[in-house]
Amino acid sequence: MSIQCTIVPVTPYQQNCSIIKCQASGKAAIVDPGGDVERILEAVAKMDATVEKIILTHAHMDHCAAADVLRQQLQITIEGPEKADNFWLEKLPEWCKMSGFPHADAFEPDRWLEDGDTVTVGEQTLQVLHCPGHTPGHVVFLHQAQNVAWVGDVLFQGSIGRTDFPMGNHEDLVASIRGKLFPLGDNITFIPGHGPTSTFGEERRSNPFVSDSRYG
Structure with a gap:
């Protein structure tokens, strides 16, 4: 295997923080x-990994509130999300306070990502897909060689991301899932932002919100 992945549930929201390690180099991304x-x-x-960067799918607090702390502590960089999520990062302290979350300062990533970009983890390459809907700047990371994707809060086992937050859009979310993710292949295993993993094929068959039977 070329990458190793450990999922660490964090925050009271049990958000799936992943650590991706390139086995050849020992370098990792959070x-x-x-x-x-x-x-x-x-x-x-425990993974005996050397973290070289943080990558963000989107800018909701349960996905990014510790990013700047880790950036400073480990002297590493933050890549992602897409720039349309900047307003979430600017208001991070307010959202944390409103939700009873630990305080987090506003921050900017070292690199905004766009559709078609790539992100490296050691010797491995992840494809970047812009998948708006849950947030306008949401991105998904795909490791083509191992058929695995980190989809944040776009898609879940049996469900999809909420679209009732500021700048959320249900039609955009469905278009992201059915137009960008499902065409990648039924055999792609995805790690969602919350809950268990699944495959695009299984969600195409059985997800009540975006299945082929609903849209076919």
């Missing part, structure tokens, strides 16, 4: 560190 920094770093140590 996907969506929403909180519980010590728990994340314990998992990194």
Whole structure:
């Protein structure tokens, strides 16, 4: 296997923070560190990984509130999401306070991502797909060689992301799932932002919100 992935549930929302390790180089990326920094770093140590960057699917607090803390602590970079999510990052302190979340300062990533970009993790390459709907700047990361995708809150096992937040859009979300994700192949396993993993094929067959039987 070319990559190793450990999922660390963080925050009271049990958000799936992933640590992706390139097995050839030992370098790693942390996907969506929403909180519980010590728990994340314990998992990194168990994997014997050297973290070189943080990558963000979107800018909701449970996915990014610990990103800047880790960036400063580890002296690494943050890549993602797409720039349309900047307003979420600017208001991060307000959202945390409103939700009873630990305080997090507003921040900017070192690199905004766009559809068609790539992100490297050691010697591995992840494809970037802009998949708006849950948030306007949401991105998905695909590791083509191992048929695995990190989809944040776009798609879940048996469900889809909420679209009732500011700048959410249900039609955009369905278009992202059916127009961008499902065509990647039924055999793609995806790691959602919350809950268990599934495959695009299974969701095409059985997801009541976006299945082929609903839209076919």
